[in-house]
Amino acid sequence: MIDTIIIDGLAFALPMFIMAIGGIFSEKSGITNLALEGLQGFGAFTGGLAAVLVMQTVGSGSQLPYYVSFIAAIIGGMLYSLVHVVMCIRFRANQVISGVVVNILAMALTSFLTKRINEGVFSQTSNKFVLGTSVRITVPGISRIPVIGAVFRDVYPFEIMIVFIAVIMWYVMYRTPFGMHLRACGDNPHAADAVGINVNRVRTAAVIISGGLSAVAGMSYAYSISANFSPDIYLGFGYLSIAALIFGNWSILPTLGACLIFGFARSSGQAIIQQLGMPSTYNDIVRILPYVLTLCLLIFFSKHNNSPRALGEIYDKGKR
Amino acid sequence: MKKLIVKLLGGEKLRMARISLFAILVSLIVGAVILLAIGKNPLSAYGNLLQGSGFLPKSSYAGRQNMFTDLMSFLDALTPMIFASLAVAVALRAGLFNIGVSGMMLAAGFAASVTVGHSALAAPIAKPLAVIIGIAAGAVVGALIGWLKYRFNINEVVSSIMINYILMYVFTFYINTFFLDPISRQSIAITDASRLTLTNVQAFGLKFNIPLAFVFALITAAAVGFMMNRTTMGFEIKAVGLSRRAARYAGISISKNMILSMTISGGLAGLAGVTYFCGYFASIQPGVVPSMGFNAIAVALLGNSDPIGCVFSSVLVTIISKGSIYMSSQQGVEVEMSDLITSVILIFAACSEFLRMYVDKLSMELDPGREVSRT
Numbered sequence: 001m002i003d004t005i006i007i008d009g010l011a012f013a014l015p016m017f018i019m020a021i022g023g024i025f026s027e028k029s030g031i032t033n034l035a036l037e038g039l040q041g042f043g044a045f046t047g048g049l050a051a052v053l054v055m056q057t058v059g060s061g062s063q064l065p066y067y068v069s070f071i072a073a074i075i076g077g078m079l080y081s082l083v084h085v086v087m088c089i090r091f092r093a094n095q096v097i098s099g100v101v102v103n104i105l106a107m108a109l110t111s112f113l114t115k116r117i118n119e120g121v122f123s124q125t126s127n128k129f130v131l132g133t134s135v136r137i138t139v140p141g142i143s144r145i146p147v148i149g150a151v152f153r154d155v156y157p158f159e160i161m162i163v164f165i166a167v168i169m170w171y172v173m174y175r176t177p178f179g180m181h182l183r184a185c186g187d188n189p190h191a192a193d194a195v196g197i198n199v200n201r202v203r204t205a206a207v208i209i210s211g212g213l214s215a216v217a218g219m220s221y222a223y224s225i226s227a228n229f230s231p232d233i234y235l236g237f238g239y240l241s242i243a244a245l246i247f248g249n250w251s252i253l254p255t256l257g258a259c260l261i262f263g264f265a266r267s268s269g270q271a272i273i274q275q276l277g278m279p280s281t282y283n284d285i286v287r288i289l290p291y292v293l294t295l296c297l298l299i300f301f302s303k304h305n306n307s308p309r310a311l312g313e314i315y316d317k318g319k320r
Numbered sequence: 321m322k323k324l325i326v327k328l329l330g331g332e333k334l335r336m337a338r339i340s341l342f343a344i345l346v347s348l349i350v351g352a353v354i355l356l357a358i359g360k361n362p363l364s365a366y367g368n369l370l371q372g373s374g375f376l377p378k379s380s381y382a383g384r385q386n387m388f389t390d391l392m393s394f395l396d397a398l399t400p401m402i403f404a405s406l407a408v409a410v411a412l413r414a415g416l417f418n419i420g421v422s423g424m425m426l427a428a429g430f431a432a433s434v435t436v437g438h439s440a441l442a443a444p445i446a447k448p449l450a451v452i453i454g455i456a457a458g459a460v461v462g463a464l465i466g467w468l469k470y471r472f473n474i475n476e477v478v479s480s481i482m483i484n485y486i487l488m489y490v491f492t493f494y495i496n497t498f499f500l501d502p503i504s505r506q507s508i509a510i511t512d513a514s515r516l517t518l519t520n521v522q523a524f525g526l527k528f529n530i531p532l533a534f535v536f537a538l539i540t541a542a543a544v545g546f547m548m549n550r551t552t553m554g555f556e557i558k559a560v561g562l563s564r565r566a567a568r569y570a571g572i573s574i575s576k577n578m579i580l581s582m583t584i585s586g587g588l589a590g591l592a593g594v595t596y597f598c599g600y601f602a603s604i605q606p607g608v609v610p611s612m613g614f615n616a617i618a619v620a621l622l623g624n625s626d627p628i629g630c631v632f633s634s635v636l637v638t639i640i641s642k643g644s645i646y647m648s649s650q651q652g653v654e655v656e657m658s659d660l661i662t663s664v665i666l667i668f669a670a671c672s673e674f675l676r677m678y679v680d681k682l683s684m685e686l687d688p689g690r691e692v693s694r695t
Contacts, residue, residue, distance in 0.1 A: 285493045
């Protein structure tokens, strides 16, 4: 039972972690990003579409659609994040409103396009792209260690990918000039501007990065939890990851902890329901666990956070 | 071109309304381009939207139905939308972004359904009681979000999304376990005595629904407008929304006004919930967060969070969403088209502030001597 909790918890927590890293990039640069929800959904949509198209040509046995879908998702998420960029930076819209608008648009656009494409290209009436769950990898040897070994058992390939990307992103954020500039833009954009950093360009890059990372998360959920792309992918995981990054105080490692807590809360709830043999309707009660936990954690940690100082402010050169 | 823009959108008189109209126009053009791209005639599609909402006659009607039937059914859908958009607008005025309207609607609808809706109370008691319970349920959720924001500095967007999902799953559990109608897969329908819409009224040889709360919705809009523009309470709420620091300096309690505005907003969302779940519908579908709460954000932004503006933009957005079913059946366009048009409207509405500044800049360039208007 502990093994399933660890396996399922990691499969849920790691995509959320990569999405939260995207959120950290955007928010550290000074752009409030509530659009993560829409970005992950749109990424999953483009990825799902690419996978279905590739599957038609190479057949379902191949692993090719799986990897193509992630690349397509990243490109789609990056492109779609430009909507948020344009609204926040070019049109100076309120960033909170813009984020929510991006989410609503993503929901409407992807469900419209999914139906349309299913009808036009595959001539069937359906609002989903069926993907199936991905293969799982078990590392021989280490996975036989009790308890800890579960980390290496039934691992989705995307989890490995996510760990890689996360390490790279950590390096970019804390060890490169770009990361330094990015954090400066979020804390004191005027000072950053004074030393010759183009604030809006850095922020644009940050939001685009968050789009790509969120798309990885969306695609991972499409391949694991839902096994297809449908409008059901908008379950609020994007908002959960925002809660995780607030709880993690806008830095990457504590955020990982927050994501793991959410993941294990969710999987242990489900395991308990299964263990007690309760009817499936009780699953709905357990599903609230991550959300309730988020609220409780926010209650304890929101007051003492140090968010980027210029978070949510439109950069105005002439100010002050 | 620039002159034309300044001429149309510059100047003081009703300028926000004109900018909103501009946003709508651009969105409808975008929608028309999409419709053209998928090979449909946009004019007849938009005509279908009006026909489906009872503003234009359809080519044929079923027995005992005509345009009036459609119009009444349209008003029935419009009523909760007005309440929901007012809920968003009141919170926006206090600088809070209430995305939890959907959850509050569910809370109100569920509370009213299981208490009054499934009881044997007579209509004169049941209907007002349902409304009161709805207001109370919504207000409690609203107050909770406001309190969390003030007391623990939790971003209201994040907390209300969490609360939306928590409420949705809890009610789904209760409906599936205790109140499920096995045939419709929804909650057990409420009694006609407690329903806020009179269904299948027969008069003038027609059969139609009467939304009892529609007039009440208009009165509420006027009352909210009065409260916002003519009372101390409204002034304080607006002051907190415009600048917290200035409001605190003027001795206005921020905590009180933040919680107060969220409570009012919650109460209005509760009204939307009862008129939606115990009026327009008579049951609750488990596992679904009503999309009206999100559309209401578009409506409130488009109406510039002004109560009268909200009523007009509610009419527009409801025409799009209500008429889309008829449009879909006539044109073979997906129902989701309506959400798409609504969200495009939302994008342009969110940029309206930029448009306002841009028009100011243009008019300054064209006429450097003139004093530029503020707000």
